[in-house]
Amino acid sequence: ATAIHRADYQAPSWWIDTVDLTFDLDPAKTRVLNKMRVRRNPDVAAQPLRLDGDELNLARVLVNGAGTSFKMDGDQLVLENLPEGGEPVELEIFTTCAPIKNTKLMGLYVSEDTFFTQCEAEGFRRITYFLDRPDVMAMYTVTLRASKAQYPVLLSNGNLVESGELEDGRHFARWVDPHKKPSYLFALVAGKLVAREQQIRSRAGNEHLLQVFVRPGDLEKTEHAMHSLMHAIAWDEARFGLSLDLDRFMIVATSDFNMGAMENKGLNIFNTKYVLASQATATDVDYANIESVVGHEYFHNWTGNRVTCRDWFQLSLKEGLTVFRDQEFSMDMAGTPSARAVKRIDDVRVLRTVQFPEDAGPMAHPVRPDSYIEINNFYTVTIYEKGAEVVRMQHNLVGREGFARGMKLYFERHDGQAVTCDDFSQAIADANPGSPLAGNLQQFRRWYSQAGTPHLKAAGQYDADARTYTLTLTQSCAPTAGQSEKLPFVIPVQMGLLTAGGREIALQLEGEDAGQAAHSRMLVVTEPEQRFVFTNVPEAPVPSLLRAFSAPVVLEHDFSDADLLTLLANDTDPFNQWEASQRLGLRIALNALNSAAASADTSSTEGQFGTDLLPPAFVQAMRSVLGDDRLDPAFKDLVLTLPSESYIAEQLAEVDPQRVHAVREAMQLQLASALQPEWEAAWEAHRDTGAYQPDHVSAGRRALAGRALSMLCLNAARTGDTVWPGKAYQRCKDAGNMTDRMAALAALIHSASPLAEQALKRFHSMFQHDALVLDKWFALQGGACDRGGNVLPAVKALMKHPDFQLKNPNRARSLIFSYCSNPGAFHRADAAGYVFWSDRVIEIDGFNPQVAARLARVLDRWKKLAEPYRTAAREAIARVAAKPDLSNDVREVVTRALA
Numbered sequence: 001a002t003a004i005h006r007a008d009y010q011a012p013s014w015w016i017d018t019v020d021l022t023f024d025l026d027p028a029k030t031r032v033l034n035k036m037r038v039r040r041n042p043d044v045a046a047q048p049l050r051l052d053g054d055e056l057n058l059a060r061v062l063v064n065g066a067g068t069s070f071k072m073d074g075d076q077l078v079l080e081n082l083p084e085g086g087e088p089v090e091l092e093i094f095t096t097c098a099p100i101k102n103t104k105l106m107g108l109y110v111s112e113d114t115f116f117t118q119c120e121a122e123g124f125r126r127i128t129y130f131l132d133r134p135d136v137m138a139m140y141t142v143t144l145r146a147s148k149a150q151y152p153v154l155l156s157n158g159n160l161v162e163s164g165e166l167e168d169g170r171h172f173a174r175w176v177d178p179h180k181k182p183s184y185l186f187a188l189v190a191g192k193l194v195a196r197e198q199q200i201r202s203r204a205g206n207e208h209l210l211q212v213f214v215r216p217g218d219l220e221k222t223e224h225a226m227h228s229l230m231h232a233i234a235w236d237e238a239r240f241g242l243s244l245d246l247d248r249f250m251i252v253a254t255s256d257f258n259m260g261a262m263e264n265k266g267l268n269i270f271n272t273k274y275v276l277a278s279q280a281t282a283t284d285v286d287y288a289n290i291e292s293v294v295g296h297e298y299f300h301n302w303t304g305n306r307v308t309c310r311d312w313f314q315l316s317l318k319e320g321l322t323v324f325r326d327q328e329f330s331m332d333m334a335g336t337p338s339a340r341a342v343k344r345i346d347d348v349r350v351l352r353t354v355q356f357p358e359d360a361g362p363m364a365h366p367v368r369p370d371s372y373i374e375i376n377n378f379y380t381v382t383i384y385e386k387g388a389e390v391v392r393m394q395h396n397l398v399g400r401e402g403f404a405r406g407m408k409l410y411f412e413r414h415d416g417q418a419v420t421c422d423d424f425s426q427a428i429a430d431a432n433p434g435s436p437l438a439g440n441l442q443q444f445r446r447w448y449s450q451a452g453t454p455h456l457k458a459a460g461q462y463d464a465d466a467r468t469y470t471l472t473l474t475q476s477c478a479p480t481a482g483q484s485e486k487l488p489f490v491i492p493v494q495m496g497l498l499t500a501g502g503r504e505i506a507l508q509l510e511g512e513d514a515g516q517a518a519h520s521r522m523l524v525v526t527e528p529e530q531r532f533v534f535t536n537v538p539e540a541p542v543p544s545l546l547r548a549f550s551a552p553v554v555l556e557h558d559f560s561d562a563d564l565l566t567l568l569a570n571d572t573d574p575f576n577q578w579e580a581s582q583r584l585g586l587r588i589a590l591n592a593l594n595s596a597a598a599s600a601d602t603s604s605t606e607g608q609f610g611t612d613l614l615p616p617a618f619v620q621a622m623r624s625v626l627g628d629d630r631l632d633p634a635f636k637d638l639v640l641t642l643p644s645e646s647y648i649a650e651q652l653a654e655v656d657p658q659r660v661h662a663v664r665e666a667m668q669l670q671l672a673s674a675l676q677p678e679w680e681a682a683w684e685a686h687r688d689t690g691a692y693q694p695d696h697v698s699a700g701r702r703a704l705a706g707r708a709l710s711m712l713c714l715n716a717a718r719t720g721d722t723v724w725p726g727k728a729y730q731r732c733k734d735a736g737n738m739t740d741r742m743a744a745l746a747a748l749i750h751s752a753s754p755l756a757e758q759a760l761k762r763f764h765s766m767f768q769h770d771a772l773v774l775d776k777w778f779a780l781q782g783g784a785c786d787r788g789g790n791v792l793p794a795v796k797a798l799m800k801h802p803d804f805q806l807k808n809p810n811r812a813r814s815l816i817f818s819y820c821s822n823p824g825a826f827h828r829a830d831a832a833g834y835v836f837w838s839d840r841v842i843e844i845d846g847f848n849p850q851v852a853a854r855l856a857r858v859l860d861r862w863k864k865l866a867e868p869y870r871t872a873a874r875e876a877i878a879r880v881a882a883k884p885d886l887s888n889d890v891r892e893v894v895t896r897a898l899a
């Protein structure tokens with residue numbers, strides 16, 4: 001396997017204008033007839049036509065109806081003697097493939113007796129020979145033929161133009177997609193499916209048919225997905241003026257899927273996890289995820305499908321932008337400022353706990369990478385979530401209206417084209433001359449080309465005589481592989497200043513009129529170091545910096561505890577209120593880890609941190625938040641959530657995962673016991689949310705009630721109380737919805753209650769026929785709090801459970817991935833967790849490299865581990881790397897990890 005470089009991009013030497021595909025669907029041997037009209041690209045030097053293929057059986061090739069000579073070069077089919085001259089050439093290629101044997105779930109495969117396809121990024125070449133690259137866009141006609149009894153529903157992209165009976169109980173359907181598209185957006189589905197249907201009329205006055213296809217028993221679980229789709233369509237029209245460009249828009253759910261969902265033109269294919277929901281089986285988080293993923297795939301119809309990527313290095317062009325759009329959609333749907341802030345906090349938490357580590361680890365890469373070995377390894381949080389932050393900064397630099405103008409220009413210029421990230425930022429800037437984006441565009445683009453998370457250091461100085469406050473902002477970015485020197489970024493810093501009493505100060509920069517002073521404004525940092533002098537500042541202020549997380553950086557400032565308490569209690573920016581609580585919590589954890597470092601007895605971590613880690617002021621602040629009736633329960637829940645173990649670990653030069661786990665547990669336990677009466681009150685006030693509705697307010701109430709119950713059970717485990725575990729057990733039995741039931745079950749498991757086992761048994765027997773709920777059941781056990789090393793043996797036993805199937809990606813993720821991302825249970829001094837990990841990576845790689853490569857990334861940050869973990873982790877990675885026949889996917893991940 002060799003690396004592919006962005007700098008080597010060349011336009012295709014051939015175009016494919018039309019494709020006419022005929023499938024005779026059969027699980028063991030599907031026959032594919034591919035008729036293409038191809039022509040030379042007059043803009044590049046003449047070259048043979050090289051078509052991509054992968055695991056295909058080639059039967060016949062015809063050129064303009066006659067046999068031809070061809071050769072194979074590795075997996076490529078090479079046609080050297082095609083007619084010269086400008087005339088289009090008719091190619092006919094006949095191949096077969098074996099969908100039932102396709103365990104990689106890329107290309108055409110079978111799941112529960114139904115055919116599905118997954119083509120992004122390079123799966124189409126597993127269906128037929130093709131120029132399988134996103135800048136080759138063609139018009140598709142697709143004919144599907146199959147047994148009518150076994151495959152009554154036959155779907156592909158676009159419009160159904162013809163269907164009917166064939167001999168021998170077979171039937172056919174012909175679909176024509178009215179839009180040209182790259183091959184990665186091709187899809188077909190065939191099987192026994194039923195659909196929820198909805199006719200809608202768009203703002204523009206057009207009629208559309210929306211369909212959500214599922215297996216027959218699942219129809220009643222599709223209402224939320226359909227509503228989410230209708231909301232997404234209306235939102236894109238209202239916010240960006242983008243309408244649905246198809247008569248029919250279909251979503252199909254499958255339980256065997258490598259990722260979340262796929263935006264195939266007019267025929268989105270979804271993991272059942274992001275379609276099916278009922279109050280009995282799905283949690284509030286599931287409901288929110290469905291809304292966001294349905295939105296995301298729908299929004300791709302414009303950002304990705306109408307305008308697509310020139311090459312896979314530009315992946316964030318569609319993914320970063322579409323994540324930004326789905327984030328904004330969820331925020332607009334949530335409504336209130338507090339609900340918006342809660343969504344923003346959730347998104348930033350993912351960014352900081354998953355993307356920041358990626359950006360500092362062996363897989364660090366720019367939002368627009370320069371090279372890759374296996375493109376599937378680059379569907380990362382950097383491309384998606386950091387990419388969305390880079391779009392968000394552009395939005396912030398030109399404003400909401402300016403961004404909508406930029407989007408309009410982007411589509412005016414590029415509709416129907418395959419373009420680059422530079423084309424996007426150019427359109428946003430050109431639509432906003434005079435904006436700080438337009439003024440700094442070349443420099444801004446470093447966000448696309450430089451990897452790593454910038455650090456922004458803030459230092460403030462107050463001059464009481466001059467009544468000025470000087471804020472000095474200094475930026476830096478650590479080297480990443482292949483990029484030793486980083487040039488300064490353009491960093492938008494939304495900020496305000498508060499008095500010690502928490503009042504907002506009018507912001508007047510030196511040289512500005514007092515009249516225009518606002519309470520919140522954006523500073524644009526472009527230099528390595530920049531000073532901002534504020535005048536008429538009445539007292540030494542507390543700075544509120546990077547409001548709403550206006551840039552994806554690490555902000556360093558030596559806030560005093562008093563500053564943070566002021567921000568937590570008074571900041572008008574809810575994000576920074578929450579951020580203050582996290583800084584306080586983080587500080588406590590880091591102090592405990594550092595001060596105990598010298599005296600640490602590493603053989604036993606239990607109880608090593610005592611019961612008084614949290615200073616009274618912190619406990620009191622948490623008490624005030626919990627008891628404040630004016631605050632949104634969802635927001636309270638986030639403030640009361642301590643920084644995660646992985647976030648704490650990221651701040652340390654050397655990580656002992658067991659000590660990090662122990663310190664956080666100790667903090668958690670103290671929070672549980674010190675606030676016992678407040679947790680009881682919170683439980684009583686929020687436990688009953690009436691008839692189930694998945695809206696923001698009721699979901700927030702359930703989240704807070706669930707946290708309260710968990711804290712009460714935790715404290716009960718300490719005191720020996722049996723009342724709260726009893727209540728949790730009762731709740732597991734009679735909860736009216738899955739959110740409450742899961743929260744109660746998790747409370748029993750995390751507090752290691754003796755009732756947990758019985759509750760798990762009951763839960764299993766209640767839901768043994770629901771695959772998505774069984775996934776939760778496995779995940780809870782893989783993610784359980786470790787007591788004396790008990791989780792790993794339990795996980796190994798669960799792998800033998802009749803309901804466990806390693807080949808199903810959802811099930812593998814639910815047990816194996818949950819365990820391997822459960823730090824307290826996974827990082828064992830005896831290395832058994834790592835050995836288990838290496839066995840599973842190798843085992844899964846044997847049939848599904850993409851899923852295996854995801855699992856392989858769990859140990860990315862091994863170099864930060866303290867001994868004995870570090871050596872053991874390296875040995876486990878080396879053990880995987882020593883396997884000679886690894887997939888490119890896993891090979892690339894472990895090679896980078898060991899480099």
Ligand code: B3K
Nearest residue numbers: 120121261262263376379
């Ligand atoms: N575009 C797909 C992801 C495809 C992943 C291929 N390995 C889903 C999405 O981002 O919407």
Ligand code: ZN
Nearest residue numbers: 296300319322
């Ligand atoms: Zn996407």
